[in-house]
Structures are given as C-alpha cells and as structure tokens.
Amino acid sequence: MRIFDPHIHMTSRTTDDYEQMAAAGVRAVVEPAFWLGQPRTSAASFVDYFDSLIGWEPFRAGQFGVRHFATIALNPKEANDPRCRPVLDLLPRYLDKDAVVAVGEIGYDSMTPEEDEAFAAQLALAVAYELPALVHTPHRDKARGCERTLAVVAESGIDAGRVVVDHLNEVTVKLVRDSGCWLGFSIYPDTKMTPSRMVELLREYGTDRMLVNSAADWGRSDPLLTRATGEAMLGAGFSDDDVDKVLWRNPVEFYGQSGRLDLSDLEDPAAVDPETGNSILRGGS
Numbered sequence: 001m002r003i004f005d006p007h008i009h010m011t012s013r014t015t016d017d018y019e020q021m022a023a024a025g026v027r028a029v030v031e032p033a034f035w036l037g038q039p040r041t042s043a044a045s046f047v048d049y050f051d052s053l054i055g056w057e058p059f060r061a062g063q064f065g066v067r068h069f070a071t072i073a074l075n076p077k078e079a080n081d082p083r084c085r086p087v088l089d090l091l092p093r094y095l096d097k098d099a100v101v102a103v104g105e106i107g108y109d110s111m112t113p114e115e116d117e118a119f120a121a122q123l124a125l126a127v128a129y130e131l132p133a134l135v136h137t138p139h140r141d142k143a144r145g146c147e148r149t150l151a152v153v154a155e156s157g158i159d160a161g162r163v164v165v166d167h168l169n170e171v172t173v174k175l176v177r178d179s180g181c182w183l184g185f186s187i188y189p190d191t192k193m194t195p196s197r198m199v200e201l202l203r204e205y206g207t208d209r210m211l212v213n214s215a216a217d218w219g220r221s222d223p224l225l226t227r228a229t230g231e232a233m234l235g236a237g238f239s240d241d242d243v244d245k246v247l248w249r250n251p252v253e254f255y256g257q258s259g260r261l262d263l264s265d266l267e268d269p270a271a272v273d274p275e276t277g278n279s280i281l282r283g284g285s
Ligand SMILES: [Zn+2]
Pocket: 007, 009, 032, 034, 105, 215
C-alpha cells in the first residue's frame, strides 16, 4: 500500500513516527503551516517556522525515505492576532518556492471579521500564484462554518477543483461535494472521523475528489490512521486500486495542480509518459 498523507504536521512528531510511517507505506506528506499551540508574538517567528517547513523538515523526512512538501499561510486562529497580521506580507516570498504546493491552512476558526479578511486575501494569493488552496473548517458549528467557507471560496473566483475543504464529516460532506471542491477528511483516534465512518462515506459518495489525512499534530492524533483507513477499506470490500486512488493518486492529482509535485524518484516506470519521458505525476503546467 503506497500512502500520501495530504495533511500532517511533522514538526510536532518524532523520528519514531517517521520510521513507523515509512514502514506502513507512507512515501510522501504535505505539511500545512498551522497554529503551533503557543501563540507567536511577531511575524519574525513565522519566518523561522516557514523556513523549517521548506528546509529542515524535508531534510528530516528524507532520512526516512519520505518526500515532504509544504503549504504556507497565516492560519485562521492567528489571523485574529494583530501581532501576526504582517505575516500576510511575507507570504509571496514563500509561495514562489518549489517545496510549496498550496496556500494553506486558511479558512475559519471562530468566523471573525479578521478571519474573513485573511481568508479572502489568501485565496486571492492562491489565484495569483496559481496554487491550490487547503481550507480548514471550524471544529465548532461545522455546518454553518462550512457553508460560509464555500461562499467565500465561490466569491474569490478560484476554480473549485483547486480547493480542498478539510476536516469534513457526515454533516458537511454533501455540501462540499456539491460545490465541486475536493473533500478532506481527518481521521483521529477518538474524536471526529474514524476509519470505519470514513469507509461508510466512501461507500456512499465514491472515491472521486476524496482525500484522507491523519492531520497528526501536537495533540492526541495518530499518523498511522491513513494506513488503518486503507485496511478498513480492504476489509469492507474495496479493491487495492480503490485504496491506491484514495491514499495515493487523489492527493497526487490534487497537489499536482501546483506543477511542483516532483515524485519522479518514487514512481514506477509505468507512470512516465512514453512519448515525452515526462512524469505524469508532475501535473499542471
Ligand atoms: Zn492541520
């Protein structure tokens, strides 16, 4: 089973995690910039964090044979802190980097006017830099948060096919599916979505535009729940090809839209276009 975890915060994880993930089949990850728990007191603090997401962490992942990509943004929670707002001006410098495959995590935490503004500004950056966008949905008041999220996405003019709306569940899945955006599901050990509930959603809604992640971070979480979901799919009668689509080809297709997802060292020869010799996994232009 080959696995691409499209949302995981490796900065908060140990080398044991990397080892176990690699053994479980995780070959590539995307690490979105997010809230680190401890409030940051200045934009300079983000510079060091962003630099580590595109420098140190890919190096660390490489020690375990895992490819590491990042998404960069001012996260929804810290968008409310005036000390962090200048981060918005730093983003263009990072959105030009090859290791950055989307703008994210953006979206809503408490749905404040400050979050509205940062969300819209960063969707505009995604359009300007021709990058996909990773959108976090609030954990409280999910349905309303999701509706408002989709309205802002539609208003921004970004192509829905270049947006993943994340942390979905049974309440929000249909709304997002009907919007044309990609659907992200974070599988957690004891809250939110579980592998068996995920399997039910895949049965009901199919495997198109579906992304499964562990969203493992500094809280109680488990980087192996992508693998557990693949196994739950097989146990429920899904084929190896279905599992490969959800856990590998879908995230590759989504982030491939950045034109920066070079996985040529990981792929099998069949994935190389015989005419041009180019990797089809690179996607985009
Ligand atoms: Zn996250």
